Amino acid sequence: PFCILILPYEMQISKLAAQKYKNLGVKFDQSFVDFKTQKSFIKYFSKISDVEIRWLGSKIPEADIGTYFVYDLGDKIDFNHPNRYGHKVLALEISNEKMCFE
Numbered sequence: 001p002f003c004i005l006i007l008p009y010e011m012q013i014s015k016l017a018a019q020k021y022k023n024l025g026v027k028f029d030q031s032f033v034d035f036k037t038q039k040s041f042i043k044y045f046s047k048i049s050d051v052e053i054r055w056l057g058s059k060i061p062e063a064d065i066g067t068y069f070v071y072d073l074g075d076k077i078d079f080n081h082p083n084r085y086g087h088k089v090l091a092l093e094i095s096n097e098k099m100c101f102e
Helices: 015-023 036-046 084-096
Strands: 003-006 052-055 069-072 077-082
Touching: 003 036, 015 077, 036 052, 077 084
Parallel strands: 003 052
Antiparallel strands: 069 077
């Protein structure tokens, strides 16, 4: 058996990050911040499969931009790749919630 785990974007777990990315010209609306992308995927995929799907990040504490995600590589911003600490926090969430353990 397997399951699908969907990661959050940085602006979904940090109001500070959402504002910073908006100021940098990244376009998104409130529904995106409210996990609409993840909810839509689950809704439509669940119609064709019974595979367990969970999204991560809804319980991550708010922190400064770049705390959990790469953020600034010098020549581009990155709001969708967790850094080492972000991976640790997400792994703890998976473990604590016993996601996909069955």
